[in-house]
Amino acid sequence: MRVLIGSPGCEFLAGARLSDLVAAYEEKLADDPMIKTLKEKTGKSHLVFIVNGVVIKPEMFDQIRLQTGDDVRIQHPYFGG
Amino acid sequence: MMNDPNDRYKKQIIFHGLGAEGQARLRASSVLIAGVGALGSMLGHLLVRAGVGRVRLVDRDRVELGNLHRQILFDEEDVAQNVFKAQAAGRKLRMTNSQVQIQAEVLEISQSNIDQLMADVDLTLDALDNIPTRLVINDAALRLRKPWIHCGVLGSRGNVALMIPGRTPCLRCLFPNVQPSDNIPWIDTIGILGTIPAFAATLAANEALKFLSGNHAALAPGMIQFDLWSNEFEIIPLQGPAQDCVCVRMTSAV
Numbered sequence: 249m250r251v252l253i254g255s256p257g258c259e260f261l262a263g264a265r266l267s268d269l270v271a272a273y274e275e276k277l278a279d280d281p282m283i284k285t286l287k288e289k290t291g292k293s294h295l296v297f298i299v300n301g302v303v304i305k306p307e308m309f310d311q312i313r314l315q316t317g318d319d320v321r322i323q324h325p326y327f328g329g
Numbered sequence: 330m331m332n333d334p335n336d337r338y339k340k341q342i343i344f345h346g347l348g349a350e351g352q353a354r355l356r357a358s359s360v361l362i363a364g365v366g367a368l369g370s371m372l373g374h375l376l377v378r379a380g381v382g383r384v385r386l387v388d389r390d391r392v393e394l395g396n397l398h399r400q401i402l403f404d405e406e407d408v409a410q411n412v413f414k415a416q417a418a419g420r421k422l423r424m425t426n427s428q429v430q431i432q433a434e435v436l437e438i439s440q441s442n443i444d445q446l447m448a449d450v451d452l453t454l455d456a457l458d459n460i461p462t463r464l465v466i467n468d469a470a471l472r473l474r475k476p477w478i479h480c481g482v483l484g485s486r487g488n489v490a491l492m493i494p495g496r497t498p499c500l501r502c503l504f505p506n507v508q509p510s511d512n513i514p515w516i517d518t519i520g521i522l523g524t525i526p527a528f529a530a531t532l533a534a535n536e537a538l539k540f541l542s543g544n545h546a547a548l549a550p551g552m553i554q555f556d557l558w559s560n561e562f563e564i565i566p567l568q569g570p571a572q573d574c575v576c577v578r579m580t581s582a583v
């Protein structure tokens with residue numbers, strides 16, 4: 249049997265690029281009030297994508313192919329205090 | 330009773346992670362709390378009560394009514410008196426723990442004063458409300474090779490990350506596309522619950538206690554990120570500094 253501990257992850261087709269994941273996540277958050285406001289005020293969501301502990305710059309999104317077991321984290325910007 | 334510091338701290342000295350030795354290390358340590366708003370109030374409250382030996386509080390603003398729902402060191406009298414946050418916080422924290430040396434300074438943190446503010450403390454805690462000043466702290470930390478804890482909040486969400494120059498990513502590594510010009514009045518624009526900075530500052534103070542007491546193995550292995558409205562909490566694992574970040578050059582220079 250298979251037991252899930254923590255996040256079950258997310259299915260992508262073999263050969264998917266990080267840019268596919270980014271697009272899917274940005275679409276999922278399209279109605280998020282905070283992300284919407286950030287886009288309106290600053291022109292960008294400020295989301296940061298981290299693959300296996302490494303921050304990936306947007307210009308690399310299209311070059312990175314996802315592998316089984318990759319650990320992708322999405323970091324949000326919170327700059328209030 | 331007031332003369333025996335161990336009476337004050339006996340419940341935390343019993344805690345296995347701290348002990349008398351850890352408590353002594355806290356007493357011998359010093360911090361800068363950069364900003365005395367919601368995050369800074371809670372950080373001061375926790376670290377002064379915990380017995381950190383010297384606490385420097387820096388903020389340029391005065392207490393306003395709209396601060397009271399989340400800035401726990403202030404009250405209506407402070408608003409009526411139009412006092413500076415650093416002074417009001419300093420006065421209350423001295424009453425809380427007279428054994429701690431409190432240095433309250435009313436000033437705006439800038440390139441011209443940050444080195445002096447950070448140079449003689451063991452750890453800086455980011456309790457700011459904007460990007461440009463956070464970058465000032467980030468770059469000073471790299472120049473001085475001083476550790477600091479980034480702490481930021483918005484809405485129902487927050488981030489906390491310990492940054493050690495040369496070992497962990499810096500703020501520019503973590504947010505490579507953030508520019509000072511991206512700055513917006515974050516909380517005025519998005520809003521904030523009072524619980525959020527209290528929680529974020531508690532996490533940051535907790536990391537500070539581990540760091541200052543020498544419990545480095547217990548430190549969070551990455552950046553803590555949470556959303557208390559959607560019940561999410563995670564630690565984002567991070568490798569070292571980004572190889573193309575300015576921090577690598579700054580910390581490897583002789």
Ligand SMILES: [Zn+2]
Nearest residue numbers: 499502574576
């Ligand atoms: Zn860096």
